[in-house]
Amino acid sequence: MENYRIEHDSMGEVKVPADKLWGAQTERSHENFEIGVGIETMPREITKAFGYLKKAAAMANNALKPEKMTDEKLKAISQACDEVISGSLNENFPLVVWQTGSGTQSNMNTNEVIANRANQIAGSKLCHPNDDINMSQSSNDTFPTAMHIAAVVEVEDKLFPAIDTLVATFKRLEKENEGIVKSGRTHLQDAVPIQFSQEISGWRTSLERDKEMIASSLTYLKQLALGGTAVGTGLNAPAGFDVKVAEKVSELTGKDFVTAPNKFHALTSKDEITFTHGGLKALAADLMKIANDVRWLASGPRDGLGEIHIPENEPGSSIMPGKVNPTQCEAMTMVAVQVMGNDAAVGFAASQGNFELNVFMPVIAYNFLQSVRLLAEVILSFNKNCAVGITANKEKMHDNLYNSLMLVTALNPYIGYENAAKTSHLAYEKNISLKDACVQLGFLTPEKFDEVFHPEEMAGVKK
Helix, strand or coil: CCCEEEEEECCEEEEEECCCCCCHHHHHHHHHCCCCCCCCECCHHHHHHHHHHHHHHHHHHHHHCCCCCCHHHHHHHHHHHHHHHHCCCHHHCCCECCCCCCCHHHHHHHHHHHHHHHHHHHCCCCCCHHHHHCCCCCHHHHHHHHHHHHHHHHHHHHHHHHHHHHHHHHHHHHHHCCCCEEEEEECCEEEEEEEHHHHHHHHHHHHHHHHHHHHHHHHHHCEECCCCCCCCCCCCCCCCHHHHHHHHHHHHHCCCCEECCCHHHHHHCCHHHHHHHHHHHHHHHHHHHHHHHHHHHCCCCCCCCCCEECCCCCCCCCCCCCCCCCHHHHHHHHHHHHHHHHHHHHHHHHCCEECCEECCHHHHHHHHHHHHHHHHHHHHHHHHHCHHHCEECHHHHHHHHHCCHHHHHHHHHHHCHHHHHHHHHHHHHHCCCHHHHHHHCCCCCHHHHHHHCCHHHHCCCCC
């Protein structure tokens, strides 16, 4: 018994580890949900968001109900919340994702930890988890609020800077590769020429557009359910609490949060976070495409396209000496697959709102935040270990370009589509140049062919 203390809740007494700040309700969840313990812990981003939320709620209550949320309580609670936000109390948040679908147990975990820490700070039994830390709130409006806060903070502070970093690299590569003409490809077949810088600009713009779309969706995620309490009616919350607490959350996070205009919608529908995750899926799809382009273009070194060089970071085979693989591309494509899978989970979970509450919120939060983290980290890894070192193999690009039969498209204005097709087919069948085929068929003289045939100009480069 010396390693435990006795806590109690509405169901009776519970043994709690003496060195932990959590209370009875946390301990019951800890004992009853041994699913993914130590592996799928409630995301720390949610814990941090709860720190912001509880501090903001105490500030709002202090302004609206100072007789209950006294200055003394506010001071102790605020310090405890700051410690939660900093992560220094993380060991006191042991609960897993696979718990109650409302996140009630994580809300109570937060209430108990902050109350007990505030009491330590105050040196007295000053705060109660439900009466003070959860004042004017319910788990049903706090967990969706924490989910929105965490989503916005992580997207804006982690994902967007990562995207910007890779965009900057692509902008540099565009400038360095202006005027380098290579064969375009459609349907994995040779197509008309393109500048390598133009190809890179497609990658860059995809990322910029993804960021724009995700950013536009955050308008909805910045609406907070807090103030709706149990079922959206705002029961036990003072008038103006919802507006005031959103203002305080904004002050603490530096983000422009507002109160949700309809709390009944805010508690039961998870459409906003599903919509934003759709933007994450779009980003994942573009990253998949970019990674595939890079590894195809770098394929070889002798039997592939070989049009670009990428950094060689580690040996690629345990049996084939000298083999080096496009591992950063592979990591990025695996992350893309994971995010696409997460999108399905988020969508299914969001569809399960029944009556006044969605009870799949922890799994939504877990998948969403994993997607944001993986995307941000893989983008930075790909940028640092691959993209910054991409260089053009100009000789191979030139050889492939001039070996492409689709250059015959340049002859359309002079000999017509059907004759150009005949030229291409003859060149392919006899393994001769387009010029030799065109001259053999009598469509152009050698001199006229040289006059009109300029592959680089097909990509906008004047010679």
